Amino acid sequence: xxxxxxxxxxxxxxxxxxxxxxxxxxxxxxxxxxxxxxxxxxxxxxxxxxxxxxxxxxxxxxxxxxxxxxxxxxxxxxxxxxxxxxxxxxxxxxxxxxxxxxxxxxxxxxxxxxxxxxxxxxxxxxxxxxxxxxxxxxxxxxxxxxxxxxxxxxxxxxxxxxxxxxxxxxxxxxxxxxxxxxxxxxxxxxxxxxxxxxxxxxxxxxxxxxxxxxxxxxxxxxxxxxxxxxxxxxxxxxxxxxxxxxxxxxxxxxxxxxxxxxxxxxxxxxxxxxxxxxxxxxxxxxxxxxxxxxxxxxxxxxxxxxxxxxxxxxxxxxxxxxxxxxxxxxxxxxxxxxxxxxxxxxxxxxxxxxxxxxxxxxxxxxxxxxxxxxxxxxxxxxxxx
Amino acid sequence: xxxxxxxxxxxxxxxxxxxxxxxxxxxxxxxxxxxxxxxxxxxxxxxxxxxxxxxxxxxxxxxxxxxxxxxxxxxxxxxxxxxxxxxxxxxxxxxxxxxxxxxxxxxxxxxxxxxxxxxxxxxxxxxxxxxxxxxxxxxxxxxxxxxxxxxxxxxxxxxxxxxxxxxxxxxxxxxxxxxxxxxxxxxxxxxxxxxxxxxxxxxxxxxxxxxxxxxxxxxxxxxxxxxxxxxxxxxxxxxxxxxxxxxxxxxxxxxxxxxxxxxxxxxxxxxxxxx
Amino acid sequence: xxxxxxxxxxxxxxxxxxxxxxxxxxxxxxxxxxxxxxxxxxxxxxxxxxxxxxxxxxxxxxxxxxxxxxxxxxxxxxxxxxxxxxxxxxxxxxxxxxxxxxxxxxxxxxxxxxxxxxxxxxxxxxxxxxxxxxxxxxxxxxxxxxxxxxxxxxxxxxxxxxxxxxxxxxxxxxxxxxxxxxxxxxxxxxxxxxxxxxxxxxxxxxxxxxxxxxxxxxxxxxxxxxxxxxxxxxxxxxxxxxxxxxxxxxxxxxxxxxxxxxxxxxxxxxxxxxxxxxxxxxx
Numbered sequence: 001x002x003x004x005x006x007x008x009x010x011x012x013x014x015x016x017x018x019x020x021x022x023x024x025x026x027x028x029x030x031x032x033x034x035x036x037x038x039x040x041x042x043x044x045x046x047x048x049x050x051x052x053x054x055x056x057x058x059x060x061x062x063x064x065x066x067x068x069x070x071x072x073x074x075x076x077x078x079x080x081x082x083x084x085x086x087x088x089x090x091x092x093x094x095x096x097x098x099x100x101x102x103x104x105x106x107x108x109x110x111x112x113x114x115x116x117x118x119x120x121x122x123x124x125x126x127x128x129x130x131x132x133x134x135x136x137x138x139x140x141x142x143x144x145x146x147x148x149x150x151x152x153x154x155x156x157x158x159x160x161x162x163x164x165x166x167x168x169x170x171x172x173x174x175x176x177x178x179x180x181x182x183x184x185x186x187x188x189x190x191x192x193x194x195x196x197x198x199x200x201x202x203x204x205x206x207x208x209x210x211x212x213x214x215x216x217x218x219x220x221x222x223x224x225x226x227x228x229x230x231x232x233x234x235x236x237x238x239x240x241x242x243x244x245x246x247x248x249x250x251x252x253x254x255x256x257x258x259x260x261x262x263x264x265x266x267x268x269x270x271x272x273x274x275x276x277x278x279x280x281x282x283x284x285x286x287x288x289x290x291x292x293x294x295x296x297x298x299x300x301x302x303x304x305x306x307x308x309x310x311x312x313x314x315x316x317x318x319x320x321x322x323x324x325x326x327x328x329x330x331x332x333x334x335x336x337x338x339x340x341x342x343x344x345x346x347x348x349x350x351x352x353x354x355x356x357x358x359x360x361x362x363x364x365x366x367x368x369x370x371x372x373x374x375x376x377x378x379x380x381x382x383x384x385x
Numbered sequence: 386x387x388x389x390x391x392x393x394x395x396x397x398x399x400x401x402x403x404x405x406x407x408x409x410x411x412x413x414x415x416x417x418x419x420x421x422x423x424x425x426x427x428x429x430x431x432x433x434x435x436x437x438x439x440x441x442x443x444x445x446x447x448x449x450x451x452x453x454x455x456x457x458x459x460x461x462x463x464x465x466x467x468x469x470x471x472x473x474x475x476x477x478x479x480x481x482x483x484x485x486x487x488x489x490x491x492x493x494x495x496x497x498x499x500x501x502x503x504x505x506x507x508x509x510x511x512x513x514x515x516x517x518x519x520x521x522x523x524x525x526x527x528x529x530x531x532x533x534x535x536x537x538x539x540x541x542x543x544x545x546x547x548x549x550x551x552x553x554x555x556x557x558x559x560x561x562x563x564x565x566x567x568x569x570x571x572x573x574x575x576x577x578x579x580x581x582x583x584x585x586x587x588x589x590x591x592x593x594x595x596x597x598x599x600x601x602x603x604x605x606x607x608x609x610x611x612x613x614x615x616x617x618x619x620x621x622x623x624x625x626x627x628x629x630x631x632x633x634x635x636x637x638x639x640x641x642x643x644x645x646x647x648x649x650x651x652x653x654x655x656x657x658x659x660x
Numbered sequence: 661x662x663x664x665x666x667x668x669x670x671x672x673x674x675x676x677x678x679x680x681x682x683x684x685x686x687x688x689x690x691x692x693x694x695x696x697x698x699x700x701x702x703x704x705x706x707x708x709x710x711x712x713x714x715x716x717x718x719x720x721x722x723x724x725x726x727x728x729x730x731x732x733x734x735x736x737x738x739x740x741x742x743x744x745x746x747x748x749x750x751x752x753x754x755x756x757x758x759x760x761x762x763x764x765x766x767x768x769x770x771x772x773x774x775x776x777x778x779x780x781x782x783x784x785x786x787x788x789x790x791x792x793x794x795x796x797x798x799x800x801x802x803x804x805x806x807x808x809x810x811x812x813x814x815x816x817x818x819x820x821x822x823x824x825x826x827x828x829x830x831x832x833x834x835x836x837x838x839x840x841x842x843x844x845x846x847x848x849x850x851x852x853x854x855x856x857x858x859x860x861x862x863x864x865x866x867x868x869x870x871x872x873x874x875x876x877x878x879x880x881x882x883x884x885x886x887x888x889x890x891x892x893x894x895x896x897x898x899x900x901x902x903x904x905x906x907x908x909x910x911x912x913x914x915x916x917x918x919x920x921x922x923x924x925x926x927x928x929x930x931x932x933x934x935x936x937x938x939x940x941x942x943x
Contacts, residue, residue: 386746386750389742389743390746390751390759393742393743394762396739396814397762397763397766397814397818398766399777399781400774400778400814401774403777403780404769404773404774404776407780455673456674456677457674459670459673460671460674460675462670463667463670463671464671467667471671475671481682482678482682483871484871484919484923485686485916486871486872486875486919487872487875488877488892489689492689492895492908493685493686493689493912494685495899496685496689496692497688500688530677530681533677533681534678537678541674591768595768595770597770597772597878598875598877598878602899611770614772618772618882629773630770630773630774633769634765634766634768634769638761638765641761641764645757645761
């Protein structure tokens with residue numbers, strides 16, 4: 001086979017090799033230019049055992065490490081991604097933005113892609129933990145087709161750091177088999193009934209934004225309040241409720257499905273998934289209000305497999321794939337291109353797309369809640385009590 | 386009495402039976418039995434992340450056990466018969482290493498290494514040419530180092546007990562017969578303490594392989610088997626975890642029984658506490 | 661002189677290891693405990709006792725641990741001792757090693773998975789379902805201190821059985837024969853001969869289990885449903901969620917101090933009662 005390599009000079013070979021190693025050219029180009037591709041093909045044909053597995057044009061590596069939320073992805077799409085690119089997706093699940101921030105602050109997380117919520121992105125930029133996205137590597141991201149209301153938070157100082165995944169709301173899910181006719185409709189009722197007929201059957205999130213926020217809403221305060229007096233009242237309510245809680249966890253689906261828990265603070269998609277499989281579980285938006293949020297894909301600084309990261313995000317943003325994801329996770333996606341691909345039942349689903357009056361009562365999370373020490377300490381005190 | 390023992394064994398094995406039974410679950414939820422199938426064993430064995438976690442656990446356990454055994458033995462030999470301040474300090478350090486809960490050691494190591502790397506890395510970046518600076522981060526190194534520390538304490542404790550109970554006259558006799566110190570060590574001391582070293586090695590290996598708490602904090606981007614199991618539980622448990630657990634159990638059982646059979650055939654019976 | 665050099669050389673690697681991986685990290689923790697929380701989480705250098713003053717905020721966690729850890733140790737001892745006794749004294753020597761292996765092996769299955777099995781057993785579809793079927797009404801077992809207690813006793817039982825077994829097995833049976841010959845009833849022989857002689861094993865077992873329980877966070881997290889907080893859980897939360905490294909360091913230092921005091925007290929008691937050397941008793 002050496003006569004093939006003689007056709008390109010040794011120097012040119014080393015040049016191409018270096019270019020390939022630095023990632024300036026694709027493997028296909030390298031193999032073509034040096035003739036190694038043809039050589040391997042001939043050799044492989046002669047000895048089938050030597051044939052390499054399908055050479056992927058991009059050569060992005062063998063894995064992409066993803067940090068995300070519970071029940072957020074259809075595994076079938078990851079399998080398709082692996083089949084297409086040869087990179088398997090390693091999934092790490094977290095229940096709160098604080099946990100993700102803590103892991104990134106400790107360094108060496110090993111993540112390639114993670115899913116931050118809208119209010120955290122400015123903090124990540126300030127802490128120098130994420131890098132601006134190179135949109136050239138994300139051809140499937142069409143900024144124009146995304147609703148700015150939900151895509152906006154991903155842009156900080158004019159640079160795009162994150163692209164939207166889906167948006168959603170925070171309400172609560174109730175198993176109507178146990179509500180005795182009257183389904184709670186407000187956060188106040190949520191907390192009151194936890195202490196009476198739902199005692200021992202309610203869950204709250206292990207996540208300060210939603211749990212403290214829900215308690216604040218029960219008094220009519222802002223979801224994002226960092227006012228010490230208001231927080232004190234919220235803490236009082238939470239501590240009074242604690243003995244009646246079933247669990248404090250952001251992974252509430254298994255308990256709701258098994259019937260151990262009857263009511264829980266809940267996100268849109270989980271509410272949809274639960275309702276789909278168990279119609280007796282309904283998703284309710286507390287009338288006082290709640291959280292409106294938007295989740296994004298972002299790449300942390302120092303991601304070990306940057307190519308795989310971009311490939312994964314690009315793959316998941318492809319409208320066909322995104323539609324499959326949307327059908328699975330049940331969260332609304334702000335990409336207008338999906339409207340043509342999703343069935344009308346989904347596009348008109350009141351769980352995913354709440355009525356205007358309910359939607360208007362919701363608030364986006366505020367960055368202050370992520371960094372406010374009082375809220376963090378309140379949550380820790382509540383859990384510790 | 387027999388009945389009591391049987392009851393305790395039942396208590397010990399009830400959860401294990403549950404795990405094993407559900408590992409054959411055909412459904413995807415680890416809590417609803419929908420049919421009999423061995424698919425999860427296949428899935429676990431062909432899951433690249435499981436295999437990688439297993440490999441990482443194995444390498445870390447092996448390296449830390451070797452380091453702990455070698456350095457620990459050396460330290461135990463050095464400390465034998467020593468008195469005075471050095472001995473006191475050594476005793477205190479070993480005492481602290483064993484007594485401080487794993488979670489504190491894990492956290493302490495995490496913050497110490499993160500801070501240290503935070504100081505060293507920019508410095509390294511200055512020294513090395515563009516983009517090629519080696520960056521220190523948590524991973525294999527921190528895992529092996531942290532595990533080796535605790536294991537070393539175990540080895541030292543085991544060996545000190547062994548050395549203390551050893552018959553000095555044998556070594557004195559060897560010296561009287563003009564054997565140089567190293568030969569004495571190699572032909573008299575070492576064989577006598579070898580079971581202790583082996584016990585220490587095995588104990589260290591087991592501790593490291595099974596450790597979750599310390600690994601959880603210092604593993605960085607690496608995944609050991611216990612860490613993989615933990616994140617699976619957070620990710621939504623499928624019977625794949627049950628399959629992994631059952632397999633580990635069977636392998637341990639086989640290893641222990643084999644070891645016992647071999648030891649029984651050996652020259653003398655060990656005190657029964659090699660595990 | 662040469663001997664001293666070789667001794668130092670032998671001691672050096674372990675010495676360096678301890679200095680870098682034990683002393684240094686603990687020093688960091690100590691220093692951090694006097695610092696303050698960085699605005700977005702983390703640590704800023706400072707010198708203040710504020711973190712220590714804030715310790716009562718985790719009072720319940722400390723209380724939980726200081727109550728459930730000794731309780732768990734005691735229960736574990738009560739269950740383990742008869743089993744160890746049976747294995748050492750009453751079991752057929754042919755089967756003894758096999759039975760011992762059967763005790764150790766569960767310890768080698770990840771405690772995570774074993775605790776996960778308890779979530780199922782104590783959850784709605786497990787034991788409570790059986791209890792309800794038997795007509796005793798609905799009872800909630802999971803996510804309670806009871807569940808955590810069960811989990812910790814179960815998890816550390818093998819660790820308690822082993823040292824007691826070793827101690828009992830080394831017992832010179834002739835002492836018991838002598839006691840019987842002198843007319844003592846079996847119970848008296850047990851109380852005055854067997855029990856005292858097995859104390860080193862009991863001490864080792866209790867010490868091992870207690871130390872591990874004080875640092876436990878997995879079992880309370882899994883079986884307590886986030887509602888039963890041990891000091892370990894408080895630590896994990898402070899470093900991996902609240903990101904208050906300074907306060908976390910203070911809690912960690914306090915935990916170490918509690919351990920030092922308790923274990924030293926224990927060792928002193930043991931020494932007064934038995935007069936055994938530490939390291940021999942430890943193993």
